Amino acid sequence: MRNKFLDNIKNILQLSYSLSKTNFKLRNEKSYLGIFWYLLEPLSFFITLYALGSFLGGDNIEKFPLYLFLGIIMFNFFSSCTMASCNIIEANAGFIKSLNISKTPFVFSVLFQYSFSHFFEIFIFCIFMFLLGSNPLLILLYVPIFLVYFFMVAGICFVLSAVGVFVSDISNVWNIFSRILWFLTPIFYFAPKDSFVGMINPINPVYYFIYIAREICIYGRIPSLMYVIVGLFSALISFSFGLILFNIFKFKFAEKL
Secondary structure (H helix, E strand, C coil): CCCHHHHHHHHHHHHHHHHHHHHHHHHCCCCCCCHHHHHHHHHHHHHHHHHHHHHHCCCHHHCCCHHHHHHHHHHHHHHHHHHHHHHHHHHHHHHHHCCCCCCCHHHHHHHHHHHHHHHHHHHHHHHHHHCCCHHHHHHHHHHHHHHHHHHHHHHHHHHHHHHHHHCHHHHHHHHHHHHHHHHHHCCCCCCCEEEEEHHHHHCCCHHHHHHHHHHHHCCCCCCCHHHHHHHHHHHHHHHHHHHHHHHHHHHHHHHCC
């Protein structure tokens, strides 16, 4: 029984990796700049917001360039994965209707694909750390943070991919929500606890992970235990709920596509 479960997990991961690698290659196959396109969006955001830093209060934030860039690339991973997952099942309708295969790898393939690009963003972040006099080795501590963050984002992706089969407008709705969440998350500014944003941050799971990553990787400080507990709890709840919901509705995907 245990061996069967482990074999199933192994098959899901192998198929997910193969799908993500194929999509990653296809996206860059006919591109002159290749992987640079994955870096263009966060870098352009960084340059724009850094240039406006003095107007946004960036001068008052310690190590603002690192603070800003880490916030951008972490939120970028969240928004890219969740947006792509909205239509991932519909995009693979041909496979799902014609083959009796697991649907789970299609969602994981999105997460793996953007994990590849996130790796390159983190590499650029390490260069920034070196140039700005921070210890690049601190980025090693980002690995466990990202693993937990990965599962938190995965749970949301499972929910959106399942809902997307039945609600075609979910991608438009989520796009608007993501833009609002971008501005409500302290990515390019600092939000005091008594401010409007500071009061709603406790219900924003993305904020906890960005805060923890900044404290450890940029400032070399131990984050608040409460933030760590909430981050772990949000990842557990998100992934469990998302996977359960996805497994409940996946048997109806073929008839809806």
